[in-house]
Amino acid sequence: MNTENKTVKFKIKRQITPDSEPFWEEYEVPWKPSLNVITLLMAQNTDPITNNGSKTTPASYDANCLEEVCGSCTMIINGKVRQACTALVDKLEQPISIEPMTKFPIVRDLMVDRQRMFESLKWVKGWVPIDNSSPVGKGPNISSEEQQKAYNFSSCMTCGCCLESCPQWSSDEAFIGPQAIAQAILFNTHPTGKSLESERVQALINNGLNICGNAQNCAAVCPKEVDLIGAISEANWQATKHIAKSFLGKH
Ligand code: FES
Known part of the structure; x- marks a missing residue:
């Protein structure tokens, strides 16, 4: 299968300060084998450009162990609360929706105060x-x-x-x-x-x-x-x- 032009579409619910209004931004990045949601966030951070070509800011998120041990990367992915590091892109419907948990105070974007x-x-x-x-x-x-x-x-x-x-x-x-x-x-x-x-x-x-x-x-x-x-x-x-x-x- 030709994967040369294959992409991954995803959207992140952004919120710049604890009291500001949230908003969604959509992105599209090149597909690679074995991507997970943290690698999508890393790609967004490296080149923060929305899918309509507008320059934006890197989305904030927490992650540490990258192997479902620390729990810090917990967020809501396609409506389900889970760890971003073990959420494999190829198993998720696109556009992948990425939101912060709702029960904790927002620090910024996907970071919450636990x-x-x-x-x-x-x-x-x-x-x-x-x-x-x-x-x-x-x-x-x-x-x-x-x-x-x-x-x-x-x-x-x-x-x-x-x-x-x-x-x-x-x-x-x-x-x-x-x-x-x-x-x-x-x-x-x-x-x-x-x-x-x-x-x-x-x-x-x-x-x-x-x-x-x-x-x-x-x-x-x-x-x-x-x-x-x-x-x-x-x-x-x-x-x-x-x-x-x-x-x-x-x-
Ligand atoms: S980064 Fe530690 S559980 Fe995902």
């Missing part, structure tokens, strides 16, 4: 509390079954797909969201992390755990197939036990 996600990890103390100041010896054994479960939760890359798709979550509302709930469960399952279980569960209760409406969109879009439904169910069970213990004065 700070709320990282804050929510602080609320649930998403860590194992050891200070490493002195040798603590061998840690407790963790069964293979527990390791498998923890591995699944630990593959969360804080990308934001679950929050973007959740009808109950937005960056300025009460619901903490599935990503932080899953991380609370991850660290509550760890033999050492467990020491902060009560504080984590209280943080989930204080931050709208009960607001989840069980839409299950989060699990459907998670690129790492994290068991978000299982995590929410486990969190609700831990919250019920926590409230019962408080009622009985056992905290």
Whole structure:
């Protein structure tokens, strides 16, 4: 097949400042084998000219690992929230539509402020509390079954797909969201992390755990197939036990 004149058509939703009006720009670049959406954005940045020949500015976007590990390149591509680095051009209908996520404040163009996600990890103390100041010896054994479960939760890359798709979550509302709930469960399952279980569960209760409406969109879009439904169910069970213990004065 002659691919010499083959091109890729795409459009980007631009927004120059957090408060300015968004607008679309369309582009057309030469096709090459194995292009992904990040390579389209790189081409636009190198030669920022729209498909009607007007000079424009390079579109801003976040990306880092380029292998679906860091989550920073999450955006909406042809209407679906996903990572741009693994969105292969040959598998996408053209013109490819590229938009920023809608639930996070816009910084510029495709860059959004994902700070709320990282804050929510602080609320649930998403860590194992050891200070490493002195040798603590061998840690407790963790069964293979527990390791498998923890591995699944630990593959969360804080990308934001679950929050973007959740009808109950937005960056300025009460619901903490599935990503932080899953991380609370991850660290509550760890033999050492467990020491902060009560504080984590209280943080989930204080931050709208009960607001989840069980839409299950989060699990459907998670690129790492994290068991978000299982995590929410486990969190609700831990919250019920926590409230019962408080009622009985056992905290
Ligand atoms: S650049 Fe890291 S997930 Fe895409």
